[in-house]
Amino acid sequence: MKGGSPEVLAVVKDLFFVARIRETARLAGVPLVIARTVDEVETSVDGPRLLLLDLTGGFDYARIFDAAERAGVPVLAFTTHALARETQPWHARCARVVTKETLTAELPSLLREGVAP
Secondary structure, eight states: OOOOOOOOOEOOHHHHHHHHHHHHHHHHHHEEEEEEEEHHHHHOOSSSSSSEETTSSSOOOHHHHHHHHHHHHOOOEETTTHHHHHHHHHHSSSEEEEEEEHHHHHHHHHHHTOOOO
């Protein structure tokens, strides 16, 4: 953890996923902060090594991606199969995009290792 900042900033509204991500991060020993608004993202994005973003949450994605890019933080985004086409315009600004199913299956290693090749 750099200077007391979290390693992962998660931008998620779905309470089920918030609970799952928080518990998985705790078990993996990865410091995590959950942001539920774009303002929270903009004030918290300097420091984490990864931004975990729900592309189905109805956020102002342009502001989130702009903040992440300014801070140099890679974005790991997740979507659903049903919304993959709708979220497609944002995929190019992500280091990686996965489905919720893949996120659930790979969450411990993604939180620990991020999206590095």
